[in-house]
Amino acid sequence: MEGLQRPLEEITRATVQVPPTGVNSIGFFGLAGLTMPWAGRFRMLEAEFPPVPREMSLAPREFTVWEVEMPSLPGDLGRSGVEARPVPAGYRARELDWRRTHADVLRAFANEWVALEGEEVVAHGPDPVQVVNEARARGIATPYIFFVEPSVEGVVRIGL
Amino acid sequence: MVTVTYRYQFNYRQLESGPFPLLQFRVSNPDNSELGLDVDAYLDSGAEGSIFGGHIISALGLELLNDRAKDYAPTFGGSLRGYLHRVLLSHPGIGNFNLEIGFSAEPIKRNLLGRDFFNLVQVGFRERQLTYYLNPSP
Numbered sequence: 001m002e003g004l005q006r007p008l009e010e011i012t013r014a015t016v017q018v019p020p021t022g023v024n025s026i027g028f029f030g031l032a033g034l035t036m037p038w039a040g041r042f043r044m045l046e047a048e049f050p051p052v053p054r055e056m057s058l059a060p061r062e063f064t065v066w067e068v069e070m071p072s073l074p075g076d077l078g079r080s081g082v083e084a085r086p087v088p089a090g091y092r093a094r095e096l097d098w099r100r101t102h103a104d105v106l107r108a109f110a111n112e113w114v115a116l117e118g119e120e121v122v123a124h125g126p127d128p129v130q131v132v133n134e135a136r137a138r139g140i141a142t143p144y145i146f147f148v149e150p151s152v153e154g155v156v157r158i159g160l
Numbered sequence: 161m162v163t164v165t166y167r168y169q170f171n172y173r174q175l176e177s178g179p180f181p182l183l184q185f186r187v188s189n190p191d192n193s194e195l196g197l198d199v200d201a202y203l204d205s206g207a208e209g210s211i212f213g214g215h216i217i218s219a220l221g222l223e224l225l226n227d228r229a230k231d232y233a234p235t236f237g238g239s240l241r242g243y244l245h246r247v248l249l250s251h252p253g254i255g256n257f258n259l260e261i262g263f264s265a266e267p268i269k270r271n272l273l274g275r276d277f278f279n280l281v282q283v284g285f286r287e288r289q290l291t292y293y294l295n296p297s298p
Contacts, residue, residue: 090184091252092198100174107176113215128215128267132197142186143219144198147269149177157177159204159272160211160234 092144094118103151110150115143166284166293168254173200181285181292183273185249187212189220190258193248196220199271201249203283203292207274211242211262216271220247230262240264254281254296 090096095116099106106114115123115135123134128145135143149157172179181203188196197219199212211232217224224243231239242262249257257280282295 090198091186091250092184096173096184099176103176110176128213129218132215132219141194142196142198145215146200149175149269151177158235159202159207159270160232160240160268 091142092116095144099146106148107151109148111148113145113147115140115145117144164282164284164295166282166295168294168296170292170294172290172292175200179290183251183254185251185257187216187220188248188250189222190246190248192221196250201271201273203277204272204274205278205283205285207272209242209262209276210259210272210274211240211264211268212271213268214243214263214265215267216247217243217245217263224263224265232262232264240266240268254294 095118098116098119102119109121109124112124112126113128113131114121115131117135117138117140122138122140122143123131125131125134128147131145132143135145170181170183173182173184175182182200183203184198184200186196186198197216199216201210201212209230209232214224222245224245226243226245228244230242230244232242233239242264244260245263246258246260249259257277259277259280261276280296280298282298284293286292
């Protein structure tokens, strides 16, 4: 029916294009889009955001943050950061995602060094130098190596 | 009021022992980029200097022990001897950092990025959101 489905204004369209991020997924941008009258302008209206599957919502990701101008809003709310274009998570995003979803598997390697390639533990042990050498012997020129800290209830971890 | 506009947003990494603010870098020898190692480095704004595990230097084909060393004092007990080496830290998103880092001869579980790294970037933490922001310039 004519009139019921009108085009979204540009400002609203930008709001609904932001992908979920898992933690605080709506953020200021989405919250403001739901609750605030918009009189400002975004610099990111041309951006396109790929849809992010919900099951990946806690996956480590990075986003470029763009400046937003909202002169109609009071004080510091007039300028804020908004998540936008994703950038690479690192050289080992796949491995980090695997670590997030397979903590139970890695528990068997607690207090050891692990070399992870894709979704495979290629070497592990108490000596990181040996773990690197074993990974390289398997043809991995630049191994990803980390120490598996035990998950202990009630322990507060500090830097050193 | 100072307003900082950040280019990059990072979620804390969910590791086996919980969420942590860390960056994943490829560490390589500036004189021989063929040899590298991918490591996680924890952002530690309370540390005056960065300290990494000495095994990384071995993996880069370098000799850990040299005559340029500093003592790194933790919040308890004695101190760690860190041997200074200039290395290249690479991240596919935020770029490269040429940094002189202390590498410990003692085994340490975590690589810490301290204020010498923070001197090269701008970082803003939002702990409640388990998020931090970063600009790759001071």
